[in-house]
Amino acid sequence: MRVGVLGARGKVGSEVCRAVEAAEGMELVAAVDAGDAVDTLVTAGAQAVVDFTHPDVVMDNLEFCIDHGIHAVVGTTGFDDARLDTLRGWLADAPSVGVLIAPNFSIGAILMMRFAAAAAPFYESVEVVELHHPTKADAPSGTARRTAELIAAARHDAGLGPVPDATSTGLDGARGAVVDGIHVHGLRVRGLVAHQEVILGGPGETLTIRHDSLDRASFTPGVLAGLRAIDTHPGLTVGLEHFLDLD
Numbered sequence: 001m002r003v004g005v006l007g008a009r010g011k012v013g014s015e016v017c018r019a020v021e022a023a024e025g026m027e028l029v030a031a032v033d034a035g036d037a038v039d040t041l042v043t044a045g046a047q048a049v050v051d052f053t054h055p056d057v058v059m060d061n062l063e064f065c066i067d068h069g070i071h072a073v074v075g076t077t078g079f080d081d082a083r084l085d086t087l088r089g090w091l092a093d094a095p096s097v098g099v100l101i102a103p104n105f106s107i108g109a110i111l112m113m114r115f116a117a118a119a120a121p122f123y124e125s126v127e128v129v130e131l132h133h134p135t136k137a138d139a140p141s142g143t144a145r146r147t148a149e150l151i152a153a154a155r156h157d158a159g160l161g162p163v164p165d166a167t168s169t170g171l172d173g174a175r176g177a178v179v180d181g182i183h184v185h186g187l188r189v190r191g192l193v194a195h196q197e198v199i200l201g202g203p204g205e206t207l208t209i210r211h212d213s214l215d216r217a218s219f220t221p222g223v224l225a226g227l228r229a230i231d232t233h234p235g236l237t238v239g240l241e242h243f244l245d246l247d
């Protein structure tokens, strides 16, 4: 497979370039960063791209790739329902192209989200705390948003009501952001990479599910798995778990 990387000089993109170069059956044919011509992907004959750029530019990148019949494996964050619908519209005109949007490529983070959704029906309280390096573009993290959505859906299916919270006054922001009714807190601390805790609570007990990416190498096996599967999964897929055999 001939692979191009967008965001190739970034923190994750540079790891991905190394991983693609070392991967059996893959060739890195284009390494594109800010200011480089995206047309390079076409002249180099890229069959698939990996995008780890910025939420402000990723939609333009994907429009280009879909228009040119190039599959895309996307780690960049910032996807809401409106963006996903836009992608579905573009893909309707390019039915053989596959796009994978993965809020997190590390296997531990995928399992953490799964465990959190499984535990959610059993606890009255739940909050999400994400902790990242201070150069992160977005807050809360894409992983935290996705986790909160999965927890909210699991609570809804189980017939649970809102999480209890007696707060009536306080400083703005003290209770974090709210995603689908679930409070999400973001910390930015030098020295951290990417970490998340889901804290669930019921009478007399709490359960804490924690995941730590200690190195950006944690993301590359998932990216390679996405690349290996993308040409047999046309259309839009959200979440690498759909390409993995987790059951």
Ligand SMILES: NC(=O)C1=CN([C@@H]2O[C@H](COP(=O)(O)OP(=O)(O)OC[C@H]3O[C@@H](n4cnc5c(N)ncnc54)[C@H](OP(=O)(O)O)[C@@H]3O)[C@@H](O)[C@H]2O)C=CC1
Pocket (backbone or CB within 6 Å): 006, 007, 008, 009, 010, 011, 012, 013, 032, 033, 034, 035, 052, 053, 054, 055, 057, 074, 075, 076, 077, 078, 102, 103, 104, 105, 106, 137, 138, 142, 219
């Ligand atoms: N899904 C997952 O598993 C993970 C997702 N991420 C997400 O990936 C994204 C990137 O993260 P990270 O690597 O830490 O960020 P970095 O800022 O380190 O890297 C992004 C790179 O993309 C470059 N860039 C900006 N615009 C373009 C463009 N139009 N075309 C090509 N390259 C461009 C930037 O250049 P410049 O600095 O000059 O602007 C920079 O080199 C974020 O959204 C982050 O949340 C991160 C880790 C894991």
Ligand SMILES: O=C(O)C1=N[C@H](C(=O)O)C[C@H](O)C1
Pocket (backbone or CB within 6 Å): 077, 103, 104, 105, 132, 136, 137, 140, 141, 142, 143, 144, 193, 194, 195
């Ligand atoms: O910017 C990061 O670093 C990360 N971004 C992703 C996110 O927002 O969830 C994945 C991981 O948390 C690292």
